[in-house]
Amino acid sequence: MKLLLDTHTLLWLVEGDAKLTERAADVVADSEAELFLSPASCWELGIKVGLGKIQLQEPLVDYLHDAVRLYELTVLPIGFAHVARVATLPHHHKDPFDRLLVAQALENGLTLLSGDKQLDAYGVARIW
Numbered sequence: 001m002k003l004l005l006d007t008h009t010l011l012w013l014v015e016g017d018a019k020l021t022e023r024a025a026d027v028v029a030d031s032e033a034e035l036f037l038s039p040a041s042c043w044e045l046g047i048k049v050g051l052g053k054i055q056l057q058e059p060l061v062d063y064l065h066d067a068v069r070l071y072e073l074t075v076l077p078i079g080f081a082h083v084a085r086v087a088t089l090p091h092h093h094k095d096p097f098d099r100l101l102v103a104q105a106l107e108n109g110l111t112l113l114s115g116d117k118q119l120d121a122y123g124v125a126r127i128w
Contacts, residue, residue, distance in 0.1 A: 002034045003027060003127070004076065004105050005100060006114035007041040011054070014067050021128055024113055028071065037073040040100040050124060081107050092121035 005013070011046055012020035013028060018046045027033055048054040063094055067073060078100065085103035086096075093099055093116075102122045105112045111125040 001027065001030070001032065002108070002110045002121065003113045004036045004038060004101060005041065005073070006101060006112060006116060007044045008063070008115065009113045010041055010067060011035065012081075013071065014055075014063070019115070023128055024115075027113065027127055035071055035073045036076040036108075037068065038101055038104055039078055040097045043120040044097040045078050071075075076104055076108065076110075078104070079107075089122060091120050 009020065009024065011017070013025075028035065040084070045054065045064070046060055049056060049060050050063060058066070068075065082103045085107050086099050089099055089102060098116060098119060101112060101114075102119055102124050104110065105124045106122070111127055112119060113127055115128045116126075117128075
């Protein structure tokens, strides 16, 4: 299964937060799972760290490098097709980061690993 991690999923996974559901943890632990991370999530984390909304135990760049290495994440580049797909999405969700994640998941046939039920309105596959 090919999974695109939502920003909160990455945080809760790395931090060992109980908000990560057992099902989500099991899917991540599956040796057959291919895990993807969007630069949109990295950007969102950068903004939240910069605003003081999130505090990490290490500098953001180290946090991201460590997460990519530890969880064998593939960074999924943002391409023109993703940007074009965002432009065609209905406005069910106003968060620009989530809209880009939806577009990437739809364009690349990925399942979103996210607790955000609002994303279901886009017809994207989602596990939580």
